[in-house]
Amino acid sequence: MKLSIIILNYNVSYFLKQCIISVQRAIGNLDAEIIVIDNASVDDSCAMVQRDFPNIHLIENKENVGFSKANNQAVAVAKGEYLCILNPDTAVAEDTFLKCFNKVVTLPTLGVLGVYLLDGTGNFLPESKRNLPKPKASLLKLLGFTKKYYATTISEENEGEVAVLVGAFMFLKRSVYAQVNGFDEDYFMYGEDIDLSYKITQAGYQNYYLGSTETLHYKGESTQKDAAYLQRFYGAMQIFYKKHFKTTIFLDVTVKVGVALAKLLKTKNISKNRKKIADPSQAIVVTDNFSLLKELSAVIEKPLKSVSKSVFQDGSVYNTLVIFDASYIPYTQIFQVMRQYKNMGNQFRIRPPGCNFLVGSDQSDNKGGVVLFGELVN
Incomplete structure (x- = not known):
């Protein structure tokens, strides 16, 4: 078998369904x-997979064992030469896996x-490519200074070697995963x-960023989780430094003070920094x-009102709720439109093929929402 796509889910049934459909297409x-x-999960995620995708290998954990352990469980039964670790709140373009395979053969x-x-607003997610988070860069990131944290020397649409890639989409050989113990x-x-x-x-390998194919990721921690996120982020970095770097008492104290300061600043600036979402003046499907x-x-x-794909040719779509029917327009084109018409007052929703719901998100720090229609409303 060539590829095993592993999707770790937790209480996002509708997003998971879109993810699976997009993966099957790709x-x-x-x-x-x-x-x-x-x-x-306590929602109907498992029941949905069993009902709608009976041929998919479903593993049901009885408790939340975390990201690492769960993915390692799935990899242990995977048969593919390659793995794709994928978040459930994603949708891949139809050409994503093909482009990945075309690239990996050139990178021995x-x-x-x-x-x-990209996020639900069509904007690029900078965590797609990151530098190694040395203590100073991580501390600055917590305080809102992200230039050294992200790999900005490679443009968004370009490609090149990077230190760190994000767990929402990781494409690699299963043998490499096994060599470093996952x-x-x-x-x-x-x-x-x-x-x-x-x-x-x-271990002597090179991580690589490919900017020529997209994946949609409805990601982010909500405002209510800022303090918890900071604590988890610091805890993870503390584990990382202890495992891989020489830490000192001075460094530990400095980072702790930085986290406390970052929490204070976040708390004071929540209402100030939260974007107000303007209501679109029109809506199209x-x-x-x-x-x-x-x-x-x-x-x-x-x-x-219904429109064809040609509506996007003249660049006149703005202040509009745009609903994409993914049975009519492929994800590859949906992502291109979202990128082209981002930051123009538009809001984007996707109706996955054959589904009676819409998914979307209007902020990069919001995991998104679901609108039910048709039979699912009753």
């Missing part, structure tokens, strides 16, 4: 398998391959991808399905 004729491992010492990640299970959440990236480079338009009209407050 697999094409590849000899591949999808493994979903669930960390004791490849460790992990990462791709261009994800370190001392990390429960955050830091696992940094640690794996570093172990792989220490990119579809050729008039039955879908009728169903959506029952749940969308604004008047809807």
Whole structure:
């Protein structure tokens, strides 16, 4: 088998369904398998996979064992020569896996391959490519200074060697994963991808960023989780430094003070920094399905009109709620439109193929929401 796609899920049933559908499209004729491992979700994630995707290998954990341990469980049963570690709140472009394979054959010492990640607003996610988070860079990142933390020397659409790739999308050989003993299970959440990236480079491989294919990632910690995120981030970095770097009492104290200061600044600036989402003046559905338009009209407050893909050719779409019917327009084109029309007052929603729901997010630090329509509303 050529590829095993591993999706670790926790309570995001609708996003997981879109992820699986997009992955199935992207697999094409590849000899591949999808493994979903669930960390004791309390929503209907497992029931949905069993009902809608009976041929997918589903692993149901009875408790939340964390990111590292769960992914290691799934890799242990994977059969593919290559692995793709993938978040459930993602959607891949139809050409993503093909482009990854086309690139890896040119990189004989490849460790992990990462791709261009965009958020629900169409904006690039800088964690797609990162530098090694040395103590000073991590401290500055907590305080809001991210220049040294992210790999800005490589442009978003370019490609090149980077130190660290993000766990939302990691493409690598299963043999390399096994050689470095996979994800370190001392990390429960955050830091696992940094640690794996570093172990792989220490083993003599090169991590690589590929900006020519996209993956949508509805990511982020909400405002209410800022303090908890900072604590988890610091805890993960502390584990990382103790494992791989020489730490000192002075360094430990400095980072602790920095985390406390960052928490204080976050708390004071939450309401100030939170973006206000403007209400779009119009709404369109990119579809050729008039039955879908009728169903959506029952749940969308604004008047809807259907449009073809050609509406985006003249650059005149702004202040608009744009609903993409992924049965009509492929994810590759959806991502291109989102990137082209970002920061123009537009909001984007996707109706995954054959589904009675929309998914979307209007802020990069918000995991997104779901709108049900049709039969699922009743």
